[in-house]
Amino acid sequence: MPDMTAAALAAHRFGFGPRPGELRAIADDPRGWVKSQLAPTQALPAAIAALPPAEDDLLAFGRWLVQRRLNNGNAQQLEQRAARQGVSQQLQMLTTEQDFIQNFRQRVSNAVGARLEAAMLTDAPVHERLVHFWSNHFTVSTVKPAAIALPPSFEKDAVRPHVGGRFADMLLASSKHPGMLIYLDNWLSIGPHSLAARYPERARRLPGGQRPTGINENLGREIMELHTLGVHGGYTQADVQALAAILTGWTYQRANLRMLLNQDVGARNGEQLFEFDAAAHEPGAQTLLGRTYAQDGVDQGEAALRDLAARPACAHFIATKLCRHYIDDQPPPAAVERVARAFARSDGDLRVTMEAVVDSPEAWATPFAKFKQPEEYAITLLRAANVQTLPPNAGVGALMAMGQRPYAAPGPDGWADISDAWLTADLVWKRLEFAQRFAERLARADIDPISIGEASLGPRMSDETRTAVQRAESPAQGLAILFAAPEIQRR
Amino acid sequence: MLNRRHLLAGATGAAALSFPVFAFGQAHSTDKRLLVIILRGALDGLAALPPIGDPNYANLRGGLALQRADVLPLDSTFALHKSLPKLKAMYDARELIPIHAAATGYRDRSHFDGQNVLESGAATPFARNNGWLNAALGALPQSRPDMGVALSEQAPLVLRGAAHVATWSPSVLPDVSNDTVQRLLALYDARDPQLASVLHAAMGANAVAMDSGAGSMNNAGGGYRQIASLAQVAARFLKDPSGPIAAVMDMGGWDTHANQGAAQGALARNLGLLDDGVDAFRTEMGPAWANTAVIVVTEFGRTAAPNGAGGTDHGTAAAALLAGGALRGGRVLADWPGLSSAALYQNRDLKPTIDIRAVIKGVLADHMRVPNAALDSIVFPDSASIRPVQSLLRA
Numbered sequence: 001m002p003d004m005t006a007a008a009l010a011a012h013r014f015g016f017g018p019r020p021g022e023l024r025a026i027a028d029d030p031r032g033w034v035k036s037q038l039a040p041t042q043a044l045p046a047a048i049a050a051l052p053p054a055e056d057d058l059l060a061f062g063r064w065l066v067q068r069r070l071n072n073g074n075a076q077q078l079e080q081r082a083a084r085q086g087v088s089q090q091l092q093m094l095t096t097e098q099d100f101i102q103n104f105r106q107r108v109s110n111a112v113g114a115r116l117e118a119a120m121l122t123d124a125p126v127h128e129r130l131v132h133f134w135s136n137h138f139t140v141s142t143v144k145p146a147a148i149a150l151p152p153s154f155e156k157d158a159v160r161p162h163v164g165g166r167f168a169d170m171l172l173a174s175s176k177h178p179g180m181l182i183y184l185d186n187w188l189s190i191g192p193h194s195l196a197a198r199y200p201e202r203a204r205r206l207p208g209g210q211r212p213t214g215i216n217e218n219l220g221r222e223i224m225e226l227h228t229l230g231v232h233g234g235y236t237q238a239d240v241q242a243l244a245a246i247l248t249g250w251t252y253q254r255a256n257l258r259m260l261l262n263q264d265v266g267a268r269n270g271e272q273l274f275e276f277d278a279a280a281h282e283p284g285a286q287t288l289l290g291r292t293y294a295q296d297g298v299d300q301g302e303a304a305l306r307d308l309a310a311r312p313a314c315a316h317f318i319a320t321k322l323c324r325h326y327i328d329d330q331p332p333p334a335a336v337e338r339v340a341r342a343f344a345r346s347d348g349d350l351r352v353t354m355e356a357v358v359d360s361p362e363a364w365a366t367p368f369a370k371f372k373q374p375e376e377y378a379i380t381l382l383r384a385a386n387v388q389t390l391p392p393n394a395g396v397g398a399l400m401a402m403g404q405r406p407y408a409a410p411g412p413d414g415w416a417d418i419s420d421a422w423l424t425a426d427l428v429w430k431r432l433e434f435a436q437r438f439a440e441r442l443a444r445a446d447i448d449p450i451s452i453g454e455a456s457l458g459p460r461m462s463d464e465t466r467t468a469v470q471r472a473e474s475p476a477q478g479l480a481i482l483f484a485a486p487e488i489q490r491r
Numbered sequence: 492m493l494n495r496r497h498l499l500a501g502a503t504g505a506a507a508l509s510f511p512v513f514a515f516g517q518a519h520s521t522d523k524r525l526l527v528i529i530l531r532g533a534l535d536g537l538a539a540l541p542p543i544g545d546p547n548y549a550n551l552r553g554g555l556a557l558q559r560a561d562v563l564p565l566d567s568t569f570a571l572h573k574s575l576p577k578l579k580a581m582y583d584a585r586e587l588i589p590i591h592a593a594a595t596g597y598r599d600r601s602h603f604d605g606q607n608v609l610e611s612g613a614a615t616p617f618a619r620n621n622g623w624l625n626a627a628l629g630a631l632p633q634s635r636p637d638m639g640v641a642l643s644e645q646a647p648l649v650l651r652g653a654a655h656v657a658t659w660s661p662s663v664l665p666d667v668s669n670d671t672v673q674r675l676l677a678l679y680d681a682r683d684p685q686l687a688s689v690l691h692a693a694m695g696a697n698a699v700a701m702d703s704g705a706g707s708m709n710n711a712g713g714g715y716r717q718i719a720s721l722a723q724v725a726a727r728f729l730k731d732p733s734g735p736i737a738a739v740m741d742m743g744g745w746d747t748h749a750n751q752g753a754a755q756g757a758l759a760r761n762l763g764l765l766d767d768g769v770d771a772f773r774t775e776m777g778p779a780w781a782n783t784a785v786i787v788v789t790e791f792g793r794t795a796a797p798n799g800a801g802g803t804d805h806g807t808a809a810a811a812l813l814a815g816g817a818l819r820g821g822r823v824l825a826d827w828p829g830l831s832s833a834a835l836y837q838n839r840d841l842k843p844t845i846d847i848r849a850v851i852k853g854v855l856a857d858h859m860r861v862p863n864a865a866l867d868s869i870v871f872p873d874s875a876s877i878r879p880v881q882s883l884l885r886a
Contacts, residue, residue, distance in 0.1 A: 145601070401662060401664055403644065403658075410651060423686070424657065424689065425693035425696050426657065426660065426693065427658075428689045429667075429697065430662060430664065433662055433666070436665065464682050465678060465682070468675075471674075472674070473670070477668070477674075480667075480671055485682075486686055487682075489686070
C-alpha cells in the first residue's frame, strides 16, 4: 500500500525534496527508493561532465601565480623584467586582476551552476545529497586562494566515484588530489631529512618561484581530526608529526611550469595528476598510533591511510557524522552504534553503511528534526517548482545572502551540520526574502500553490500551512508562504 | 507594498526602538564598545596621512605629493588629507590617534594573504580559521547572546570563532511584504516556536538597523558608498543594551594602482566616505561615544613612490587610525622611519616601525579589558614578545 507520508519524509530527508509527480513513484517503497540510489556507480550528471578538468584549473592558476609574482616581486627585478618585455608594470597589474576574475570567479560560478542544476534535475537525489555530504566532509574551499579553482574538480574526481564505494578509497582519492594537496598545504611539505632538505635546490619550485622548506603538518593533522578519527579519536601530536612525515612527497605534477603552461589541456582527472616526489619524502620508518610503517615511498602513506580508515574511532566518527546529517543534530546513540558497526563489519563499504542509516528506525521517527542548510533549501524549492533550466550565474548571490556560497566553506571542517548555525535571525530573514522573490518570479494567474505544496509535501503539509496558503491574497503570496513554511525548511 | 522600514517599525512598535542613555562615570567593563573597520585593498598611508614635513616627501611622491593647501596639519611632520575634515575635528577634540608606518608581521604583498594575517592575528597566512576579535570576545564574560556583530553577509575572519556573533547586512533581495510576514508569524507561532522566535529576533534586529535609515540601502547597489549608513547600523547594534559589544565592517576600493589622484580623485573621494562613515558612527553613538573605540586598519601599505600610471603598487608599512571618545587622542603615534631611499624597505616601501598587533593589543587590554594572558596566546598566537602599546585610552 503506497505510503505518501513516508515518501515525503524520504524525499526531503534523504534527497532534496521531490519534483512534481515523484512522490507517487516513491510511495510504493520509500525505503527501497532510497536504497536503490546507494549503488557504487551512478551516471555523471551532464552539467558536471561538462566542467573543465582539474588540470585546466591548475594550469590557469599556475599562470595567474606567475603573473602575480611578476607584479609583486622585487621592485628592481620587476622593472627590469617589464622593460625587457616592453610591457609597463601597470599594464601587467591590470591584466592580472582581470585574469583572476575571469579565470576563477567565473569558473567557480559556472561550477556552482552545474552543481545546482545537477541536484535540481537528478533522478537520483539521494546520490546527489551524498555527493554534497562527502564533498563537505572532505572540504576543499575556494576561500583559500591557492585552492580557489579546485573544489569543483575535487568533488568530481575524488568524491563522486566513491560515495557508494569504500571509504578508504575516497580517503586515498581525496589525499592524492591536487585540490586537497594544495588546500591543506601538503605540496609545501618537505621531510626534514629528505634530499630536498639537505640540498635545497632539489626542492621543487612553487609556481610563485620560491622553494618550500620544512615539514607542514596541516594535511596530516586534518586527515586524523576531520577526515577519519575525529578530534577525540585518540591520536597525539606525535601521531600528527608521524603522519605528516609519512605524507611528505605527496604532491601533484608540476615538474616544469613552463611546459605545463604551453601544453594543451588534457582530459586527465585530478587524481591522475598525483605525483610522489621521492626527493621531498622523509626517509625511514614511522610509528603512527602504535603501528610501524617501514615501507618505502608512497606505499607507506597508502598503508597508513588504509589503517586509519579501518580503526574503530573512524567507524564511530563517520557514523556520528552521517547520523547527525540524516537523523538529528544530536545523533541517537543507538543509531550511531548500529551504523558504526555496519561500517566496521563491511570494511568501510559506504553503501552498506548508508543502508544501516536508512534502516535505522530513528531516521523515520524524528520528523522535521533537521533544519535544511541554505543550498539544500534552495534546491528543494527549485525541484518543487519544477524548474528545468537555470540562467547563467543564477543562485550564487542568493546563496551568498543566505550564508552558504557553494564551494566556499569557511574552513577545512566544512559547513556546520547543526541548526544552530543556520537558524539565525539574519539568515532566516534572507530565506524569507529569497522565498518571496522566487515565488514572485514563478507566480502566474493559473499557478496553484496548494498543488505545488501537495506534490512536494504530500500528507506532511500541515493544516495550518494549507490554510495559510489558501487564504493568501494572491498566488505569489501563497507560494511565498508555502516556500517559507516550516515543513519545507525542515526535513 | 510597504518597504522594510515601515513594516518593521509598524510590526515591532516603539519598544525595540528605544535605547537607554549611558550615564557618564558609571561605566563598567560591558559599557565599552569597539568598532573595527577593515580597509580592504591596501590604503595608501602616504596619501591619507601625508608626512609633509619629511624632507624627502615632495620629491619621492612626485605627482602624488600633496601641497600644504591640500592637507589638514597635525604637527610639524604629519597632516591628514583634506578629505578627512571630520577626523581632523576628532583629532582636535583629542579623540583621534593617527598611526603611521605600522604593519602586521606579514612581509609579502598578496591581498589575500595580507588580509588573512591581519584578521586571524597569526604570524603567517592561513595558520588558523578564527580571528583575533572573536578570540578576544571569547576571553571576556559572555554577557549577551551575541558578543559581536558583522555588518556583512558572513562574519569576516576577524570575527569568526567559538564566541557567538551575529551578522546583519542590507539585502540584495527584495523586501518581504508586511502582510506576508504577519501571516508567516502566525503560522510559525502555531507550528514552529523556534522559527517564530528567530523571525521575531530578525524583526528586532531589522528594526534596530532600519531606524538609522538603512532601509534605503536595500537594492541600492552602491557598494562602499553605503559606509555611513552601515556605520549608523553598527552604532545602533552597539547601543542596544542586550546587543553586541563589538562590531566589524569592511570598506573596499583602496587598491589604487592607477590614477589615484592627489588632492582630488578616486582616493580622495574614498577617504571622504571613510570620514563620513566614522563621523556618522560617532553621531549615532551619542553619549556612548565616550566609551567607544574605533580601529581602522588595512592589510599593508603601498609603494612610497608613484608608479607609471599615477597610482601606487602593493607595499609594506601602512597607516591606521584609532578614534573614539575613550581614547587619549590628539597625537600621532609613529616612530617615523623617514623617506630617504636608504630608509625605505626593500628600496621601495615605507619601512614598518610599529607592529599593528601591539596597537590592537593595547586597545583590547586597556579598553575592552581582555586579559593579557589571552592576548599573548589565543588572540594573537605566540605574541608575548609584542607588548601592548600603553596609554592609548583615557585614564
